[in-house]
Amino acid sequence: MTEVSSSATLLGKGYAWSTSPRVLRSLLPAFSLAVILIAIFYLQPRAMSPIGMKLLFNLAVPIALATIAQMFVLAVNDLDLSIGAYVGFVVAVGSTMLSGGIAGLPAMEGLIPEPAPWFLTTPLSGVLVLAAAIGVYALLGAVIQLRNLPSIVVTLGMSFVWAGLAVLVLPTPGGSAPTWLRGLMTLQVPIVPFPIVALIVIGLVVHLLLMRSAYGAVIRGSGGNPRSVARAGWSLVRVKMAAFGLAGLFGVLSGLALLGLTTAGDANIAVRYTLLSIAGAILGGSEFVGGRVSPIGAVIGAATLTLANSFLTFLRLNPDWQIGAQGAILIIVLALRVLISRGEARN
Amino acid sequence: MKWINVALATGLLALAGGSAAADTSDKRIALSNNYAGNSWRQAMLRSWENVTGQAVTDGVVAAADAFTTAENQVTEQAAQIQNLILEGYDAIVLNAASPEGLNGAVKEACDAGITVVSFDGVVTEPCAWRIAVDFKQMGKDEVLYLAEKLPDGGNLLEIRGLAGVFVDDEISAGIHEGVAENPQFTIVGSVHGDWAQDVAQKAVAGILPSLPEIVGVVTQGGDGYGAAQAIKAAGRDMPVIVMGNRHDELTWWKEQKDANGYETMSVSIAPGVSTLAFWVARMILDGEEVPKDLTVPFLRIDQGNLEENLANTEAGGVANTLYSAEDAARVVAEAKGM
Structure with a gap:
């Protein structure tokens, strides 16, 4: 696959080509994706067409963005249990205020004078709300660092806040995606289907942002060794704010991508994203601690999880077994990784 | 030769009571269901199995497979619908997790030329049919x-x-x-x-x-x-x-x-409404004109048919009825009359 080759060239830059455990470890996510993709093509040759690839991968785009968001939080040794509810909140805001302004809120129905003044219908209000949400994420980072709070507790609490806000904004499923968003997510690109282009762009952009920039190294460093980063004169509060703010930003992008695909909102649409994003990041080679993350791996991990689901459907597996089978796929990949890590430790 | 076959088959089926036309014998219908965790849904799935299993044996349709998502989640069902599009089904019968959240996936199915019939949990996407409960x-x-x-x-x-x-x-x-x-x-x-x-x-x-x-x-x-x-x-x-x-x-x-x-x-409402949706989907595949909005008939039990219905209801369950192609035709005719 294109993704595989692009990640391979990027990985190849720094290290000599060898079968060293480190290279193996980096290639494992791409390898798992390739195996599942081949299995799908075998079971369902129809998937091997541009339209088939589009259908297979398009729901991977919002999951990949949520996984990237989770990865930023993992990079600073924290865990975000609110990302699913947050994405649901973004979908709710996107399907109401971002397309119809304040007047687009179901709660405002009947209260808006006719004709509605511009400041009630401008999508700007939606942009402001989403910007504020990113601000809240950055603030959470500051609070977690300053008060030395466990992120699991803070974000678990926030998940109820986001879920509640989402229901307030959009009490019953409805609303509609802004036309530009629908247009973007159904974009026709020649030769390569749009979702695959989007996934590659997401992976590369975040790779440059986090793995190749100086501040990216600081963010990862604060996960690996916070004390030395602080001694080097960096403000750990600011680093956490940056990491959480980026997570908030990618959460917004994830919600918007999801909304562009579904075309209408539902406050509970992304409940599963919390666990999927963690699984995707880990599957893609990130670690829970130590600032060890991989943006390209995260994108591949998210795509693998999405494909695993399709694979199980094509297998005609009884739904009662599907969650278990998904878990089994995860365990197999992680077991392989542990084996490789052991090899790494021995070297 | 083909028209002779069709004419023969139609003649035979007309003799058999006209319950099915031969035009759909190569069509495949899938059931996309979002939840199976209560007795009503279980009965709904069993009804689907009984009626469509017979329909497949009789050659009315080529396949009628039921798919249930492992978790009652909108995004999972959207992915499931996309997979069903890939599998090349001719129609998808849908009990939706969200009236709005699946519209994108349903639209994709319609664009791929697939007939989508939603029932019970109906979807608002205009290209789909709705069998709603009043x-x-x-x-x-x-x-x-x-x-x-x-x-x-x-x-x-x-x-x-x-x-x-x-x-x-x-x-x-x-x-x-x-x-x-x-x-x-x-x-x-x-x-x-x-x-x-x-x-x-x-x-x-x-x-x-x-x-x-x-x-x-x-x-x-x-x-x-x-x-x-x-x-x-x-x-x-x-x-x-x-x-x-x-x-x-x-x-x-x-x-x-x-x-x-x-x-x-x-x-x-009888859980067998899934079978009504099946027959409606078959009618649409058969090229019949079907209004987009249909209403589920209630299952009403009166003094006269109490014993009969009680006998058919399992302990702890809900009275059920399995719909036939004729029932579906009647529901469609009523909707046209409105």
């Missing part, structure tokens, strides 16, 4: 039955469902509309029974002492038996309690009917 009419029907049976009118007790749920609001709105049109009735009390017999029993027992004599109890299903127990315990005369097709309700009604000629009626 809960409001169901509530109104209860009052209309009472108006016929008790022309003098009197006081009614209303048992509602789970507060805040759309279905509860709809049924209750229908009941109140019916009472407004039949002013001989007055609703003197209203309690929430949460569609559960034990909750209903407690709620009714709580409100009974404050009520004048009541002639009827209007319910939402799953609460009639509890109401009867509470009224019996209070030593009151048994009013006409409208039932909701549950096994315990029908059993109690049967006992009363045998003991003292008790009369009432029972109404709810």
Whole structure:
């Protein structure tokens, strides 16, 4: 696959080509994706067409963005249990205020004078709300660092806040995606289907942002060794704010991508994203601690999880077994990784 | 040669009662279901298996496979629908996790030339067909039955469902509309029974002492038996309690009917509605003109057919009916007539 080759060239830059455990470890996510993709093509040759690839991968785009968001939080040794509810909140805001302004809120129905003044219908209000949400994420980072709070507790609490806000904004499923968003997510690109282009762009952009920039190294460093980063004169509060703010930003992008695909909102649409994003990041080679993350791996991990689901459907597996089978796929990949890590430790 | 085959097959089928045309024998229909965790959904899936299994054996369609998502999640069902598009099904029959959240996936299916028929949990995407439940009419029907049976009118007790749920609001709105049109009735009390017999029993027992004599109890299903127990315990005369097709309700009604000629009626939605959606999907694949919005007929049990329905209802379950191609044709004809 294109993704595989692009990640391979990027990985190849720094290290000599060898079968060293480190290279193996980096290639494992791409390898798992390739195996599942081949299995799908075998079971369902129809998937091997541009339209088939589009259908297979398009729901991977919002999951990949949520996984990237989770990865930023993992990079600073924290865990975000609110990302699913947050994405649901973004979908709710996107399907109401971002397309119809304040007047687009179901709660405002009947209260808006006719004709509605511009400041009630401008999508700007939606942009402001989403910007504020990113601000809240950055603030959470500051609070977690300053008060030395466990992120699991803070974000678990926030998940109820986001879920509640989402229901307030959009009490019953409805609303509609802004036309530009629908247009973007159904974009026709020649030769390569749009979702695959989007996934590659997401992976590369975040790779440059986090793995190749100086501040990216600081963010990862604060996960690996916070004390030395602080001694080097960096403000750990600011680093956490940056990491959480980026997570908030990618959460917004994830919600918007999801909304562009579904075309209408539902406050509970992304409940599963919390666990999927963690699984995707880990599957893609990130670690829970130590600032060890991989943006390209995260994108591949998210795509693998999405494909695993399709694979199980094509297998005609009884739904009662599907969650278990998904878990089994995860365990197999992680077991392989542990084996490789052991090899790494021995070297 | 082909037209001869078709003509032959049509002739044979016409002899067999015209239940199916041959044009759909190579068509494949999938059921996309979002949840299987309660007895109604289980019965719904079993009904699908029974009816479509027979249809496949008879060669009416080539395949009719049921898919249930592992978790009741919108995004999972959207992915499932996309996979079904890839599998090349000709029609997808859908019980949706969200009326809006699947519109993108449904649109993709339509664009791929797939017929989408949603039922029970319907979707709002205009390209899909909807077989919806008219809960409001169901509530109104209860009052209309009472108006016929008790022309003098009197006081009614209303048992509602789970507060805040759309279905509860709809049924209750229908009941109140019916009472407004039949002013001989007055609703003197209203309690929430949460569609559960034990909750209903407690709620009714709580409100009974404050009520004048009541002639009827209007319910939402799953609460009639509890109401009867509470009224019996209070030593009151048994009013006409409208039932909701549950096994315990029908059993109690049967006992009363045998003991003292008790009369009432029972109404709810049959889980077999999935089979109705199947036949409607087949009709559309067959090229028939079908209106986009159809309404599920209620499964109504009256004094006459109580025994028959009770015998067909498993303990702890809900009365069910399996729809046939003729039933689907009748529902479509009714919708056209509107």
